[in-house]
Amino acid sequence: MFDHVKFGVTDYAASKAFFLKALAPLGVTVASEGPPTYGVELCARGKASLCLFQTGEKPAHLHLAFTAETRQQVDAFYRAALAAGATDNGGPGLRPHYHANYYAAFVIGPDGHNLEVVCHVPDA
Template identity: 50%
Template sequence: MALDHLGFSVSDFTKSRAFYIAALKPIGFSVKKETADSLMLGAGAGEPELWIGAASLAGPPPGHFHFAFTAPDHASVDAFHAAALAAGGRDNGGPGLRPQYHANYYAAFVIDPDGHNIEAVCHAPGQSGDQE
């Protein structure tokens, strides 16, 4: 089952916008839609799958979520991790196999500017150059 989309509020839209554009580019995501007031955007590899919006006084404050994005290969997981750290993310588990989930679970985790746990994962069988 594929993730259709998810959305949430962020405390600093400008900072989070820059983070997500940079961090998700290696796995094929780009901005697909953005509101005229630049306070909400939809990003994805095809249709928007991720929506982020500026926190408003009327809405709930930003929460902490974990969500995973499917990466096409192990090199993309590695690139996601590097790009996310360069964009201001904090390491929460570098690229590598996670056999506790299953034998081919290759993932990397970062904490975004609002404390959300972001993951890129590839379920394909091992590839040369994997980090353990």
């Protein structure tokens, strides 16, 4: 759980487009936006936000985990992220070594960040 996470990206337009497409299954849209050096705030239903801004520096690797309400959202994120240009880092499925209902998918985004969407509830 987080209020917001803000990090730099090396190609603002490409990263913004990637995250909007990959996270669309979770209801993520643009909440606010300034110039690329300030960035964009992406949010779903007024909850925690993800903020991206343009930087010339290559950021360190980052792991971001987003909460899904259903396993179908995890599956949809994975398909959307791959279609948006992500690299597979672990397809949708149970990860029982975390807990019995940990259903997640992992991809590597445009700047090498490990992105995860996880659902913690049993399948309906």
